[in-house]
Amino acid sequence: MPQRQLAFPQADCADCPIRHRAVCARCEADELEHLEAIKYYRNYEAGQTIVWAGDKMDFVASVVHGVAALTQTMEDGRRQMVGLLLPSDFLGRPNRERATYDVTATTDLQLCCFRRAPFQDMLNTTPHVSQRLLEMTLDELDAAREWMLLLGRKTAREKIASFLSIIARRDATIHQHSKTGEMAFDLPLTREAMADYLGLTLETVSRQMSGLKRDGVIRLEGKRHIVIPDFDVLMDETGDDADGGVF
Amino acid sequence: MPQRQLAFPQADCADCPIRHRAVCARCEADELEHLEAIKYYRNYEAGQTIVWAGDKMDFVASVVHGVAALTQTMEDGRRQMVGLLLPSDFLGRPNRERATYDVTATTDLQLCCFRRAPFQDMLNTTPHVSQRLLEMTLDELDAAREWMLLLGRKTAREKIASFLSIIARRDATIHQHSKTGEMAFDLPLTREAMADYLGLTLETVSRQMSGLKRDGVIRLEGKRHIVIPDFDVLMDETGDDADGGVF
DNA sequence: GGCTTCGCTTGATCTGGGTCAAGGTCAAGC
DNA sequence: GCTTGACCTTGACCCAGATCAAGCGAAGCC
Numbered sequence: 001m002p003q004r005q006l007a008f009p010q011a012d013c014a015d016c017p018i019r020h021r022a023v024c025a026r027c028e029a030d031e032l033e034h035l036e037a038i039k040y041y042r043n044y045e046a047g048q049t050i051v052w053a054g055d056k057m058d059f060v061a062s063v064v065h066g067v068a069a070l071t072q073t074m075e076d077g078r079r080q081m082v083g084l085l086l087p088s089d090f091l092g093r094p095n096r097e098r099a100t101y102d103v104t105a106t107t108d109l110q111l112c113c114f115r116r117a118p119f120q121d122m123l124n125t126t127p128h129v130s131q132r133l134l135e136m137t138l139d140e141l142d143a144a145r146e147w148m149l150l151l152g153r154k155t156a157r158e159k160i161a162s163f164l165s166i167i168a169r170r171d172a173t174i175h176q177h178s179k180t181g182e183m184a185f186d187l188p189l190t191r192e193a194m195a196d197y198l199g200l201t202l203e204t205v206s207r208q209m210s211g212l213k214r215d216g217v218i219r220l221e222g223k224r225h226i227v228i229p230d231f232d233v234l235m236d237e238t239g240d241d242a243d244g245g246v247f
Numbered sequence: 248m249p250q251r252q253l254a255f256p257q258a259d260c261a262d263c264p265i266r267h268r269a270v271c272a273r274c275e276a277d278e279l280e281h282l283e284a285i286k287y288y289r290n291y292e293a294g295q296t297i298v299w300a301g302d303k304m305d306f307v308a309s310v311v312h313g314v315a316a317l318t319q320t321m322e323d324g325r326r327q328m329v330g331l332l333l334p335s336d337f338l339g340r341p342n343r344e345r346a347t348y349d350v351t352a353t354t355d356l357q358l359c360c361f362r363r364a365p366f367q368d369m370l371n372t373t374p375h376v377s378q379r380l381l382e383m384t385l386d387e388l389d390a391a392r393e394w395m396l397l398l399g400r401k402t403a404r405e406k407i408a409s410f411l412s413i414i415a416r417r418d419a420t421i422h423q424h425s426k427t428g429e430m431a432f433d434l435p436l437t438r439e440a441m442a443d444y445l446g447l448t449l450e451t452v453s454r455q456m457s458g459l460k461r462d463g464v465i466r467l468e469g470k471r472h473i474v475i476p477d478f479d480v481l482m483d484e485t486g487d488d489a490d491g492g493v494f
Numbered sequence: 495g496g497c498t499t500c501g502c503t504t505g506a507t508c509t510g511g512g513t514c515a516a517g518g519t520c521a522a523g524c
Numbered sequence: 525g526c527t528t529g530a531c532c533t534t535g536a537c538c539c540a541g542a543t544c545a546a547g548c549g550a551a552g553c554c
Contacts, residue, residue, distance in 0.1 A: 152446025
């Protein structure tokens with residue numbers, strides 16, 4: 001097993017200004033023209049809703065920077081986040097006209113959008129893009145399944161620790177102090193959004209954050225800036241296997 | 248909105264003896280020879296383990312009949328089911344050598360297997376199969392996200408009702424009495440497996456089943472045979488939107 | 495027949511996290 | 525400087541579901 005990988009494990013094209021793994025223009029030069037013709041950018045600010053479940057959605061998109069969340073809401077208002085999209089993640093489903101989930105920007109956000117119909121045409125003509133999309137979807141399914149273990153079986157404290165480790169692993173803006181091994185990053189979610197992610201209430205999220213802070217597992221600078229003195233100590237709180245993978 | 252669809256909504260090829268949507272030999276006559284050459288059948292009995300997480304897995308497969316479960320286990324024994332495979336569902340991931348989850352047969356089970364390497368070759372040469380696999384994976388992702396809402400936000404009673412309605416919808420062996428509207432089927436899972444599916448204990452599953460029975464929402468004939476006098480009454484217990492979809 | 499095992503049910507009790515309520519902190523706007 | 529509102533923290537209390545424990549019924553086996 002290699003040492004813990006913290007930086008951007010899923011992105012094929014971290015150096016690409018448009019970080020869409022599925023359709024990175026730099027990596028697929030032959031598709032550049034197609035893509036350039038149908039792509040455009042959209043910006044949202046933190047808290048804005050991008051689409052509501054059931055809305056027509058005439059585009060698919062790739063997150064350039066910022067964070068977006070997919071959430072489901074029950075009639076009585078109970079909410080569960082079911083997807084968290086970080087830079088390079090893909091939003092939308094080809095062949096589906098309407099959104100299935102509410103999509104909101106949890107931070108300021110830039111999307112690189114593609115009109116859905118021509119994107120779909122491109123899928124049909126350039127097979128390896130749909131293969132790449134398949135790979136990404138399978139990755140997302142694995143993430144969803146890890147998330148299900150978290151929702152179904154972990155304690156509140158384990159949920160918080162797991163969430164922090166997931167963000168730490170995936171956040172490209174993280175910076176790790178090479179000497180001390182300390183890591184630091186900003187939470188891209190409010191306490192309420194964290195609660196929706198984790199299947200908790202915001203009060204429980206707050207209490208458990210305080211608990212981890214009291215026990216020295218994390219430091220809190222302001223409400224949103226997290227410092228992790230020792231990542232292994234955090235990992236011990238997640239309930240996950242120590243080596244984070246299959247032997 | 249069409250009337251409630253109960254029979255086999257996901258299978259493209261319900262009439263095909265091999266019900267694999269991804270690679271149905273009947274529907275894709277041109278691939279018949281490829282597939283015939285690399286396919287073989289395996290049978291398992293209820294309770295048998297097919298692979299353990301971390302094992303080498305040199306095949307992918309399609310469920311012909313019976314039910315298989317994917318589960319994750321934590322070090323201290325807490326278990327969460329993360330996938331339930333019914334006839335026509337696909338098992339395994341091309342490009343992945345080792346299993347990520349424990350796979351067990353929860354009923355007697357027949358798989359139609361394809362050796363992984365030649366299957367992967369076929370994916371590369373016949374693009375529409377990978378497109379079909381993408382569609383199926385996206386469906387599974389949607390199912391996982393509905394499951395996440397269940398795990399994160401539903402009460403025990405709602406979880407049980409949701410589970411029963413999911414099985415009722417998908418089980419091909421269900422038979423609905425056209426006059427009375429009654430539906431009946433056998434549970435493909437033990438109480439313990441249901442608990443692992445729902446993020447509950449088996450005691451709570453048992454109690455809630457008794458509760459639904461007491462309230463006339465279901466009838467129990469033996470331990471495993473379920474009769475649903477009125478599907479709409481069951482749906483009212485799930486916490487889901489009445490019309491089961493987007494307006 | 496008697497014994498064991500497996501799957502399930504039911505009861506009594508406990509507890510983690512939900513609920514309700516109050517108050518703190520900080521930035522923006524007047 | 526004061527007010528407002530968004531976001532967060534903390535305390536007191538409660539309850540749904542977990543835990544612990546006993547027992548049932550049917551199938552399989554000696």
